[in-house]
Amino acid sequence: MGGARGRWWWRTYALVALLVVGGVLYAHGVDRVDEIGKVLGVVAALLGLPPLLLTALRLQQGSPEPADAGPGGVCDRLAVAVRRQWEAEAEVRRLSDPYPLPVAWTAADPALTEEWSLIRSIAEEVPGGPVNDPARWADGPEGLSGSGNDIEQVLLYRVPTRRLVVLGEPGAGKTVVLVRLLLALLDPAHRADGGPVPFLFALASFDPAREDVRAWMVRELTREHPALAAPAPGFGTRPGGPGRTLAHELVDRRLIVPLFDGLDELPRALRPLALEAINQALAPKQALVLTCRTAEYAQALVPDGDHAAVPLNAAAGIELVPLDAGTAIPYLSRDSGGGRAPGAQRWMRVAEALQDRTSPLAQALSTPLGLFMARTIYNPRPGGGTGERPHPDELVDTEFPSRAAVDNHLLGAFVRAAYRPHPARPCRWSPQQAERYLAFLAHHLETTLGGTPNLAWWQLSARFPTHRLVLVLGSWAALLGWPFLGVGRALLAGGLVCLAAGAGTLFTPVHERTGPSAGVGWYPNVFVGAGAVAGALAGLALGLPFGGRNGMEAALAAGLVGAVAGGLGAYIPTAHAAFSPSDLLVRDRRAFLGLWWAGGLPAAAAIGLGTGLELGLAAGLAFGTFVATGGALWWRFATGRFLLAVRGHLPWRLMSFLTDAHAARGVLRRAGTVYQFRHLGIQRHLARRHRTARPR
DSSP states (O other), X not given: OHHHHHHHHHHHHHHHHHHHHHHHHHHHOOOSHHHHHHHHHHHHHHHHHHHHHHHHHHHHXXXXXXXXXXXXXXXXXXXXXXXXXXXXXXXHTTTTXXXXXXXXXXXXXXXGSOOHHHHHHXXXXXXXXXXXXXXXXXSSGGGGOEEGGGHXXXXXXXXXXXXXXXXXXXXXXXXXXXXXXXXXXXXXXXXXXXXXXXXXXXXGGOOTTTSOHHHHHHHHHHHHOGGGGSBOTTOOOOTTSSSOBHHHXXXXXXXXXXXXXXXXXXXXXXXXXXXXXXXXXXXXXXXXXXXXXHHHHHHHTSOXXXXXXXXXXXXXXXXXXXXXXXXXXXXXXXXXXXXXXXXXXXXXXXXXXXXXXXXXXXXXXXXHHHHHHHHHHHSXXXXXXXXXXXXXXXXXXXXXXXXXXXXXXXXXXXXXXXXXXXXXXXXXXXXXXXXXXXXXXXXXXXXXXXXOSOBOGGGGGGGSOHHHXXXXXXXXXXXXXXXXXXXXXXXXXXXXXXXXXXXXXXXXXXXXXXXXXXXXXXXOXXXXXXXXXXXXXXXXXXXXXXXXXXXXXXXXXXXXXXXXXXTXXXXXXXXXXXXXXXXXXXXXXXXXHHHHHHHHHHHHHHHHHHHOHHHHHHHHHHHHHHHHHHHOSHHHHHHHHHHHXXXXXXXXXXXXXXXXXXXXXXXXXXXXXXXXXXXXXXHHHHHHHHHHSOOO
16 A cells, blocks of 8 residues: 555655746746756656655664663564574574484593583583572582583583584584574573573684674674664664664673684694683673584694693583484485485495494584485485486495595585486576586675675675776776767766766775665765865866856756765664565665765755756766665675676576575575574585686
8 A cells, every 4th residue: 555655645746846837938938959958957856856755754763772772672573583583593494394303412522621620610600690599409520411402401400601602513513502502592581671682603704813803793794783883772873883783782681692703724833722711701790602513623722833732611511412323224215215215225335334433434424414405415305206316325435534535525526416407496506507607606705705604795806806896897888878868978988987976985984894875865964064165176276267157057056965865874674674685685775876876866956956858867877876886785786786697607697596505405504694604514515626627
């Protein structure tokens, strides 16, 4: 209903504006080109003013959070969004299909954790007393052993300080344990209204040598939930700008329970620094969980030169136990039909081979990651039959010299198996194409972005220098203008777009590292006055050659446009929704078009009133491009994707490809507004394949 009313209002308004202009033309007549330009300028101004006003009203009325919501209300909204996000992600990752794997653990090596007596002493002496009931504390590290859903009992009740290190081998299920823990902590049985919210942080994006832990946590929170970039109550900062935000408040009030995933994904030299940074920033009363590979954690605690051994303060530790044949084979058999189904019988020889727990095959299939890849490669899908899949017997018939050889075999076959044709689920990309595209993306993460696991669409353009992106944008403008303007004027328009876009990138409030805009809004700030002065001077300079009166008209109109443009900025959404990457791309594209329209149309009208049609259109094109390229990243993504698709590195429909790789293939996982490879081992394997592959 609202959409129909909106369309009717716009049609009525446009008709009235045209009738007014037509009446003026009929009454006075127009017989000169410059007067025609003025009339068209009036039309543009009449049609352009309402969207600017509506945008401003929408942004002023749609504040990110009610002023009286308080930290507790913010936490409750965030908890709902986080829970929905990870419930959907658990479904995509098939964590409960065919049933949850019974991952078990025992107490970690005492040499890698604090002494139990010290942990108890710290918990008893923290200001305000213990954070949980001492009667439920474990008597010692051996009391931490458990499996499955016991993990929340371990963190909340058995560990006195609620600080835990989860260790295990590569692919042992550390992230799976964190996801289960996060969902359990968000259950109403464990979380009170207004209570802290667990949040999973990927440590691979943290650089302890350059960034504070709290600042990094704030950045990650606002990246996944842009509404948390809104000003905190009592701090009159501009949304999205510098100042104290809701994310700062949540972190400082200890209303975020950090679940730090993947200390081992940092370079070896940075792991001790990361532990030291966490110890300094987060007090012992702050509950937290950290995961790491066992060997890498032990290395981080070995003194190295000037760095002393720095364990995680007041933290107990558990180590995940490898899965045995009694767990692996029933899981694989049940996934292929169970019982006496033909698919289940395919695993009989593998079951016999797994009895030797020291064999490379048994070691490779002792982790949830190994089982997931094996089921993807060898188990038939419903409706696909068994003939489309290789037989699991090849794992027995092939002589693997080491576990690494088995892992490489599974990693090499996993992507192509995920994209194998299926009659009930067609795919527009062949297995070879998908593997090539994913290998390039993995190489991009490893080289261009320094090994981060976060695959963000707005960072694809980081592979190219800005001037190349600007030239592509100008070329597009010239090609689009060619049929209407002719070759000469189209080239001039392309050059004008290049100059404006280049200037816009110099004053841009967003770039590949900070992230895209969630929308367009108007906010009073110091740039409103500066924009008014700059616009007035520009209008005066362009209008004076056509007469003093024209110069004053152009100065006044351009000053108004500059004031409006100076207040344009990023819009912070009202709800704590967990945006998907595609959602954020759509919002940023709308922000780009909105900025271009809001900046270009009034500028064309303002300058056209005093100088005529051609200069007005040129000014609108330049100013709109300047504002849009400085306030949104969609144009960078579009030009970067174009260059990469032309070279065959990526598909033309990249976002559809990424969505399919996540939701339908299980190759990617989603963390808020970015994608990640399901496991860092998959990312690094594909990156190596890209480096060794022959260039196309």
